[in-house]
Amino acid sequence: MKLLEKTQNLAFDPGVTPKEGGLPGLSVLKDVVSSVNLFGIIAIVGALCVSGAVWAWGNHSGSHQAEANGKKGVLICSGAALLLGGANGIVTFFSAMGTKIQ
Template sequence: MRVPPHLFLAFDPGIKPAEGGLPGLDVLKSTVNSINLFAIIATVGALCVSGVVWAWGHHTGSHGSEAKGKQGALVAAGCALLLGAANGIVAFFSQVGTSVH
C-alpha cells in the first residue's frame, strides 16, 4: 500500500530540548558566555577606534575617513545590539518554532 506524501508531513518525532541531557553542558555554557564577553570587549574597542577615525577624518577634512569612521561606529553599535540581544533573539525564535504545527 502506497502512503500519500502529505501524510509524512504530519509525523511528530517528539524531540524537545532537555536541560542537562548531555555531560559538559555547563562547560559549553561557560565557553559561550566567555566568547560573548570577548566579543563585547572587542566591539567596545572597535567603537573607540571608529570614533577616533571619524574625528580624525572630520578635523583633517578627509571625507573618506570620516565616512568610514561613521560606518565603523554604526557597525559596532549593531554588533553590540546583536550580542546583547542574542539570548532574547534565540529564545523568541525558539518559542515561535515550538508553536509551528
C-alpha cells in the same frame, strides 16, 4: 492515494524537544559561549572607540574617506553590540515562536 500518504508523512511528529542535562559538559559549553560573548563585547568596545576617533579625525582634517569609514565602523559596532547583547533574547524569542509552528 500516494499524495495522501506523502502528506501524512510530512505531518509526522518526531517528539523532539530541547532537554537540559541530556549530555555531559553542558555547563562547560555554556561557560565557553558566555566567555566568547563577553570577549566579543569587549572587542566591540575597543573597535567603537577606534571608529569614533577615526570619524572625529576625518571630520577635523577634512578627509571625507576617513570620516565615512569612521561612521561605517560606528554603525557596524553598534549593530554588533546589539546582536551580541541581545543574542540570548533573540534566540529565546525565535525558539518560542518555533514551538508554536504546527
